[in-house]
Amino acid sequence: MTDRTSATATAGGGLGAGGSTGPARAANAARTAVVWDALVELLSRLGHGGPLEIVDAGGGTGGVAVPLAELGHRVTVVEPSPDSLAALERRAAERDVAVRGVQGETRDLASMFEPGSADLVLVHNVLEYVDEPAAALRDVVGITRGGGAVSLLVTNAVAGALHRALAGHIDEAHHLLGDPDGRWGEGDPMPRRFTRQQVLELIGGAGLTGESVRGVRTFADLVPGHAWEGDAHAGQRLVELERSAAEYPELIGVATQLHVVAHRD
Ligand SMILES: C[S@@+](CC[C@H](N)C(=O)[O-])C[C@H]1O[C@@H](n2cnc3c(N)ncnc32)[C@H](O)[C@@H]1O
Numbered sequence: 001m002t003d004r005t006s007a008t009a010t011a012g013g014g015l016g017a018g019g020s021t022g023p024a025r026a027a028n029a030a031r032t033a034v035v036w037d038a039l040v041e042l043l044s045r046l047g048h049g050g051p052l053e054i055v056d057a058g059g060g061t062g063g064v065a066v067p068l069a070e071l072g073h074r075v076t077v078v079e080p081s082p083d084s085l086a087a088l089e090r091r092a093a094e095r096d097v098a099v100r101g102v103q104g105e106t107r108d109l110a111s112m113f114e115p116g117s118a119d120l121v122l123v124h125n126v127l128e129y130v131d132e133p134a135a136a137l138r139d140v141v142g143i144t145r146g147g148g149a150v151s152l153l154v155t156n157a158v159a160g161a162l163h164r165a166l167a168g169h170i171d172e173a174h175h176l177l178g179d180p181d182g183r184w185g186e187g188d189p190m191p192r193r194f195t196r197q198q199v200l201e202l203i204g205g206a207g208l209t210g211e212s213v214r215g216v217r218t219f220a221d222l223v224p225g226h227a228w229e230g231d232a233h234a235g236q237r238l239v240e241l242e243r244s245a246a247e248y249p250e251l252i253g254v255a256t257q258l259h260v261v262a263h264r265d
Contacts, residue, residue: 076102
């Protein structure tokens with residue numbers, strides 16, 4: 001429990017901050033604080049004193065998995081990219097923790113894990129890239145135990161349109177709002193974005209009970225770079241702003257990402 005308490009104190013700095021310094025670290029903290037807060041709170045609710053079984057589906061280079069392992073949990077990253085798995089291994093070694101990395105996709109989860117064996121499965125920024133998001137989420141639910149949880153983080157289509165317009169691409173913003181995949185055009189590198197309604201439908205369709213949707217990176221991606229200059233405390237103030245913003249349902253629409261913690265009954 002001591003470890004978890006200290007993790008709360010560094011909330012926002014823990015996710016994916018390795019290697020960055022100064023303004024870059026502060027910006028990263030502002031982008032991740034809301035998700036990290038939710039995860040730390042969820043872990044204490046799911047926990048019964050011992051380590052939890054956590055699977056990070058599409059966990060990339062371990063930006064979330066490694067800090068979770070540092071809290072004492074057993075974490076497996078299932079990830080298709082060998083390069084990402086190698087980076088995960090390096091990150092875990094640098095932080096002196098064990099994280100199991102397995103090459104695979106969401107569709108492989110059923111063959112890798114016993115049904116209902118995970119206390120928590122993370123699906124962060126992954127449903128944008130899979131062929132069938134609904135099927136991928138069902139695969140995730142299949143390995144989640146009854147009473148366990150799924151942490152889902154996706155890119156918000158509405159915010160995508162806002163950011164596109166703010167960058168001066170008015171027609172692309174308009175296109176995105178009418179596109180079923182939430183893309184601004186053929187050149188859009190993001191295969192898919194989701195509206196809040198689509199997220200709720202995915203969760204319900206997978207048989208999960210959703211908690212409220214939180215907005216992530218509500219302000220962090222909008223604050224201009226010069227706001228950081230000469231202000232050593234700007235990062236922490238932005239973290240606090242993000243935390244407050246996440247409590248305002250009206251602001252979810254403009255948050256870059258949508259985060260939901262959903263439970264399997
Ligand atoms: C934007 S990254 C997110 C990484 C990490 N979850 C995070 O939030 O930092 C998307 C990840 O999804 C992985 N991915 C793509 N298709 C996948 C699939 N079908 N199943 C599992 N992971 C997949 C990619 O290799 C990549 O690591």
